[in-house]
Amino acid sequence: xxxxxxxxxxxxxxxxxxxxxxxxxxxxxxxxxxxxxxxxxxxxxxxxxxxxxxxxxxxxxxxxxxxxxxxxxxxxxxxxxxxxxxxxxxxxxxxxxxxxxxxxxxxxxxxxxxxxxxxxxxxxxxxxxxxxxxxxxxxxxxxxxxxxxxxxxxxxxxxxxxxxxxxxxxxxxxxxxxxxxxxxxxxxxxxxxxxxxxxxxxxxxxxxxxxxxxxxxxxxxxxxxxxxxxxxxxxxxxxxxxxxxxxxxxxxxxx
Amino acid sequence: xxxxxxxxxxxxxxxxxxxxxxxxxxxxxxxxxxxxxxxxxxxxxxxxxxxxxxxxxxxxxxxxxxxxxxxxxxxxxxxxxxxxxxxxxxxxxxxxxxxxxxxxxxxxxxxxxxxxxxxxxxxxxxxxxxxxxxxxxxxxxxxxxxxxxxxxxxxxxxxxxxxxxxxxxxxxxxxxxxx
Numbered sequence: 001x002x003x004x005x006x007x008x009x010x011x012x013x014x015x016x017x018x019x020x021x022x023x024x025x026x027x028x029x030x031x032x033x034x035x036x037x038x039x040x041x042x043x044x045x046x047x048x049x050x051x052x053x054x055x056x057x058x059x060x061x062x063x064x065x066x067x068x069x070x071x072x073x074x075x076x077x078x079x080x081x082x083x084x085x086x087x088x089x090x091x092x093x094x095x096x097x098x099x100x101x102x103x104x105x106x107x108x109x110x111x112x113x114x115x116x117x118x119x120x121x122x123x124x125x126x127x128x129x130x131x132x133x134x135x136x137x138x139x140x141x142x143x144x145x146x147x148x149x150x151x152x153x154x155x156x157x158x159x160x161x162x163x164x165x166x167x168x169x170x171x172x173x174x175x176x177x178x179x180x181x182x183x184x185x186x187x188x189x190x191x192x193x194x195x196x197x198x199x200x201x202x203x204x205x206x207x208x209x210x211x212x213x214x215x216x217x218x219x220x221x222x223x224x225x226x227x228x229x230x231x232x233x234x235x236x237x238x239x240x241x242x243x244x245x246x247x248x249x250x251x252x253x254x255x
Numbered sequence: 256x257x258x259x260x261x262x263x264x265x266x267x268x269x270x271x272x273x274x275x276x277x278x279x280x281x282x283x284x285x286x287x288x289x290x291x292x293x294x295x296x297x298x299x300x301x302x303x304x305x306x307x308x309x310x311x312x313x314x315x316x317x318x319x320x321x322x323x324x325x326x327x328x329x330x331x332x333x334x335x336x337x338x339x340x341x342x343x344x345x346x347x348x349x350x351x352x353x354x355x356x357x358x359x360x361x362x363x364x365x366x367x368x369x370x371x372x373x374x375x376x377x378x379x380x381x382x383x384x385x386x387x388x389x390x391x392x393x394x395x396x397x398x399x400x401x402x403x404x405x406x407x408x409x410x411x412x413x414x415x416x417x418x419x420x421x422x423x424x425x426x427x428x429x430x431x432x433x434x
Contacts, residue, residue, distance in 0.1 A: 015383070016387040019384065021368075022283075022368045022372075028276045028279050029279075032297065036271060036300045043302065
């Protein structure tokens with residue numbers, strides 16, 4: 001070994017020793033297993049639009065929402081069935097109106113769009129263009145590099161004559177499996193930047209077997225709604241709207 | 256919860272407890288700060304947890320974990336550059352309690368090294384930490400960083416050169432450091 005090489009190796013060895021020495025300075029502490037698991041569950045839950053102040057709750061059975069099913073978007077279909085390309089909703093989403101009504105004289109509705117998984121880059125390009133045309137905000141558009149093989153869904157609010165505002169969205173290879181009384185929901189104001197900033201619009205998903213969901217509001221009142229199936233989604237969806245100025249307190253599956 | 260899920264959950268917990276110290280040390284070298292290191296490891300493990308069904312059955316779950324951690328570090332650095340270029344006072348290193356002259360000097364060395372690391376561009380820091388602390392091969396480092404072996408060589412070489420050029424640290428390195 002030449003002198004230069006010896007010196008080179010010595011230098012790198014010493015840097016490794018110095019790094020090890022410095023690394024020992026960190027306080028290791030106890031691994032926060034439960035905190036990580038809770039965080040992981042939240043990550044599995046829907047990604048809620050961050051523009052609005054939102055609250056999100058993941059509740060239900062002990063970790064059952066961590067289970068995975070087949071590819072999202074195939075709903076109740078036989079997973080072994082090959083779906084013809086023309087039957088897939090790559091650039092024409094499955095659309096379902098989840099709920100609607102009138103608030104302070106303004107019509108509102110929440111619409112769910114489910115986009116089947118693109119199979120290649122060409123389909124990704126088509127899908128992203130279609131999502132933009134549909135009105136998905138740039139902030140909610142999934143990253144191009146992460147789209148192949150993944151289904152996306154967006155719950156959008158249409159209020160008055162305004163365009164759609166994405167309330168929640170997710171792009172994933174697999175839907176969460178929801179069973180029993182599992183529930184995931186978020187609450188946020190009905191209007192963005194309006195006077196009523198109470199988180200009184202609740203959008204959520206429950207198991208396909210759920211029949212009734214109760215949302216409760218500040219002041220002790222409650223609303224019972226029937227969750228509904230949505231095209232392209234293996235879970236049911238529900239929407240509750242609380243009284244003006246009353247924020248959501250909770251939501252739970254009654255039966 | 257079914258038996259399979261229960262088993263996977265327990266497997267993950269065991270994995271996490273076992274890897275936590277090592278991951279914390281790596282994260283500390285990457286971030287230079289206790290709380291940032293905890294955040295980085297926690298975020299990394301949350302992602303690993305989400306994908307555990309796939310990761311846990313993979314041949315090399317460690318490689319996946321490293322990749323996630325480096326991605327998160329790179330992403331956070333892009334967003335909050337200054338945080339990482341300016342080591343904070345609460346790193347715990349500067350205020351190291353030293354009861355002997357040697358310990359004081361040792362703490363100074365550590366502090367100097369961490370400051371030197373913090374001054375490296377993130378990709379160079381990642382390459383140095385993975386190559387010389389994690390002791391990965393160039394190929395493994397390239398996989399973790401999502402780049403070519405050539406890029407790893409370049410980043411590691413530049414990083415080491417810059418570390419050696421820093422006064423004090425250069426002396427430690429050239430003369431064998433403190434052991």
